[in-house]
Amino acid sequence: MTTTRVALFAGLAMVMAGCAMGRLTELEPRGSGEDGSGPDDAAPGDWALSIDAEGSDAYLGLAEETADVIGTLSASRGPGRVEIAGAPMSVGAGGDFGATVAVDPGLSLVTVEGFDADGHVVRQHQSVLRASYVEEGAWSANAAVAAVSPELLAALASGAAGALSGLDLSSFAAPGTVLIDGSPCTLYVDRVSHAAPTLSLEATDDGRLRATARLRDITVGFHGRCSGLGLDVAVREGSEADETTVEVSMILEPILPADGGCISGFSARDTRVAITSFDLDLRLGGCGLLCLFGEVIGEVAEGAVKGMLEDRLSGEVDGLVGGALMGLDLFGDPATLDFMETPVEVGLCLTDLGPEDGALTARLGTRVTGPGGGGHLAPGAPSLPPTLTSRTPGSLYLDPGLVGQILYAVWNAGALSVPDVAALADGDGGVAFTVSSLTPIVPQLRELVRDGTLSESDALQIGMDATMAPLVRGASPEESAAGADVLIEIGELTLQIGAGGAPLFELTTEVRVALSLSATPDGRLQPTVVPSLSSTHTWLTWTALPQLPERSASGLVDLVDGLLLAQLAPLLEGAAFELPDLGGPLTVADVAPDAGGYLELQLSPPTGP
Numbered sequence: 386m387t388t389t390r391v392a393l394f395a396g397l398a399m400v401m402a403g404c405a406m407g408r409l410t411e412l413e414p415r416g417s418g419e420d421g422s423g424p425d426d427a428a429p430g431d432w433a434l435s436i437d438a439e440g441s442d443a444y445l446g447l448a449e450e451t452a453d454v455i456g457t458l459s460a461s462r463g464p465g466r467v468e469i470a471g472a473p474m475s476v477g478a479g480g481d482f483g484a485t486v487a488v489d490p491g492l493s494l495v496t497v498e499g500f501d502a503d504g505h506v507v508r509q510h511q512s513v514l515r516a517s518y519v520e521e522g523a524w525s526a527n528a529a530v531a532a533v534s535p536e537l538l539a540a541l542a543s544g545a546a547g548a549l550s551g552l553d554l555s556s557f558a559a560p561g562t563v564l565i566d567g568s569p570c571t572l573y574v575d576r577v578s579h580a581a582p583t584l585s586l587e588a589t590d591d592g593r594l595r596a597t598a599r600l601r602d603i604t605v606g607f608h609g610r611c612s613g614l615g616l617d618v619a620v621r622e623g624s625e626a627d628e629t630t631v632e633v634s635m636i637l638e639p640i641l642p643a644d645g646g647c648i649s650g651f652s653a654r655d656t657r658v659a660i661t662s663f664d665l666d667l668r669l670g671g672c673g674l675l676c677l678f679g680e681v682i683g684e685v686a687e688g689a690v691k692g693m694l695e696d697r698l699s700g701e702v703d704g705l706v707g708g709a710l711m712g713l714d715l716f717g718d719p720a721t722l723d724f725m726e727t728p729v730e731v732g733l734c735l736t737d738l739g740p741e742d743g744a745l746t747a748r749l750g751t752r753v754t755g756p757g758g759g760g761h762l763a764p765g766a767p768s769l770p771p772t773l774t775s776r777t778p779g780s781l782y783l784d785p786g787l788v789g790q791i792l793y794a795v796w797n798a799g800a801l802s803v804p805d806v807a808a809l810a811d812g813d814g815g816v817a818f819t820v821s822s823l824t825p826i827v828p829q830l831r832e833l834v835r836d837g838t839l840s841e842s843d844a845l846q847i848g849m850d851a852t853m854a855p856l857v858r859g860a861s862p863e864e865s866a867a868g869a870d871v872l873i874e875i876g877e878l879t880l881q882i883g884a885g886g887a888p889l890f891e892l893t894t895e896v897r898v899a900l901s902l903s904a905t906p907d908g909r910l911q912p913t914v915v916p917s918l919s920s921t922h923t924w925l926t927w928t929a930l931p932q933l934p935e936r937s938a939s940g941l942v943d944l945v946d947g948l949l950l951a952q953l954a955p956l957l958e959g960a961a962f963e964l965p966d967l968g969g970p971l972t973v974a975d976v977a978p979d980a981g982g983y984l985e986l987q988l989s990p991p992t993g994p
Contacts, residue, residue: 432932433461436499436509443853443876444764445515447490452513455483460501468498488513490769492856492874494895494922510924512853512876512895518765519786521754521794524646526736527770528751528787530983532744534779537988538586548712549582549598552705554605554698564607565693572609572690575622579603582706592740594637598706603629603698611690619670626694628664631702633657637710639738647734647750650712658699665691719752722791727800729791730754744776751787755794763854766793771859771982782983785871789857792873801851818845820884826940829930830889839885848881859982860899869899869915870978879926880945891927892945902984904973910986914954921946 438456445452458464458480467474469484476482486495495511519525531537558564558574565572580602587595604627609620635653642649667690719732730753737748753766768786776782795801821841824830833839853876860869875896882890899918902910923946925938974989 431461432501432503432505433459434499434501434505434507435459436467436497436507438497438509438511441495441511442513443511444518444767445488445513447515447517447769449515450487451485452488452493452495452511452515453483454486454495454497454511455481456497457481458499460499460505462505463502465500465502465504467500468496470495486513488515490515491858492876492895492897494876508924509926510893510895510922514767514853514856514876516767516856517770518763518767519790519793520765521757521790521797522752523765524734524736524750524752525766525768525784525786525790526646526750527748528784528790529733529749530773530776530782531747531749532776532778532780532782533588533747534988535587536779537781538588542584542586545584545586548709549584549706552582552598552600552702552709554579554600554603554701554705558605558701564605565609565690565697567693568612570609570611570620570690570693572607572620572693575606575608575625577603577605588745589636592743592745594738594745595634596637596710597632597634598702598710599630599632600702600706601630603627603631605629605694605698620690621668621670624666624668626663626665626691626698628662629660629698630662631698632659632661633703633706634659635707635710637738639735641737647736648738651710653707653711656703656707658703660695660699663691663695665694719754724791724795725800727755727795727798729794731791742776744778746776751790753787753790753794755798757797758799761797761852761854763793763797765854766790767854767856769856769858769982771979773983774979774981777985777987779988781986781988782979783986784983785857785859788871789855792855792857796851796855801849801855803847803849818847819843820845823882826944827930827933827937829933829937833930838887843884846881846883848883850879850881851875851877852879853877859984860978862980864899864918865978867899867915867918868901869918870902870976870984871900872918873898873900878949887929888927889929890925890941892923892942893926894921894923894945894949896921896949898950902976904975907972910973910976914950916950916954919950919954921949923949 436456436458438454440456441454442452454469458467458476460480464476464480467476467482469482470486472484474482474484488495491514493513493515495513496508497511498506498508500506555577558577560574560576562574563571564574579600582598582600585597585599587597589595604625606623606625607620608622608624611618611620633656635656637651637653639648640650640652719730722729722731732752732754734750734752735747736750737746739746766786766789768784768789770786771784773782819841820830820834820839820843823845824834824841830839834841856874856876858872858874860872864872873896875894878894878896880892880894881888882892897918897920899915900912901915902912905911923942925933925942928938930937972989973986975987977985977987979985
């Protein structure tokens, strides 16, 4: 059991235990029907009524505008009718029913009410998620869009410089090999050295990416012979070209795959090679008295050697740099994050890079992989794809679906499922939660105590399971005006309560948490719950107590409704989120929702040393 999840249930125990001290005795009923109540609610009879709608649609694609809600009404006193989303439906002889309901993109909650022949009613709900889905481990294109700035390019170049780390001129110029073979000189390599290569990236005026690699402090020692003025002149050991810098610059064009995934590499155009510094030290011999006139012989030999060396170095560096930049990886290996004590691997890749509206724009894809094994069934991480409505240089536009991918991997690993938590605070000096803690809300439990089924001192067992994949979406313009940036929605969060090894209640909650995000001094994202836009909707789906009176059911439902947000808020607000590594030390300066559903993160380089 993780500390985070124990805290959630410990809070549940403390609030419920407070019921025994009279803090929740003034709860008012919600109205009849939530639990299977009816005309004779005050005096339970021998009737039974239930709805099974598990065959209904739960996950729809964005192109699907309607959901099929189907099921069976079981009524001991004979089926009456079913109302789906407020519309009456007939019921077949076997209690079967069905309807097609229009649903909007996102999470919808469809109310299903069943009536028996005597007017008793039972109410259930069907959560329907209409979205697009990303399978775990698959690439999601356009998870982030960057309006490229010099600071971002500098960060990306810093992270990508490793692509040139393997560049080594000694690979083609080992000692003893031919450096130059031709007229007028033949030279052999003695030694080669150079500084580490550097990489810089810049945007061209027409929105392209120009990469420039520089190889500085090249030193090549050599010896051999040159012919000139009718003489065969020796170039002695100790001759060298040093303090040489070769610069290779090219425009990189992404190679886009046909399936629209990550780019497979780059092609180059407008390649420019230049030697920006060069120093030559020749040591000549074998020229007799003419060596006394070294200026004449030196000029002839130096001119020949310099030209030949420059051509050779330019060609070799161009080939090595070009090969490295063609397969340039701007983001490197995936990063492993720990979310709710679940390891999640997050990878980034480029899906496009080029001019958009005249400015260099980078589009990024993400791939999230967790340990799996949760046993839930869903098409993938749900999302509502945003639309880019504007671009500001220096900003990163983040699809909230990336957070959804991470949450989905955590959910799919079972981290949002707690099958059994008993005596949560036992041994920690806290409040133990027993049957007697719950009887002020549900006095019918005393009957089970009197007949020996339960003891007042029995610890309650509480289980929680998010049976539907969580949806993370950007705030709408109206929600943004109220202070929200993103919303997390879970269609079915199931809570099981039992005691003495027997189940007592099962409740299901639709949870919607609105978050405002702000940048911390170290550039992370700090969430704050927006209470006015956050809500829960809880209903009782099953109870071991036949014909539980409405007041008791309502009290239990209201308790869970109020508790969940009270406990989720400090848990969500207690952790700040870091951005995925973009290859360099950029931080978030400000956060604002974009009208199209993206989060606009204004980036800044780090301050200080």
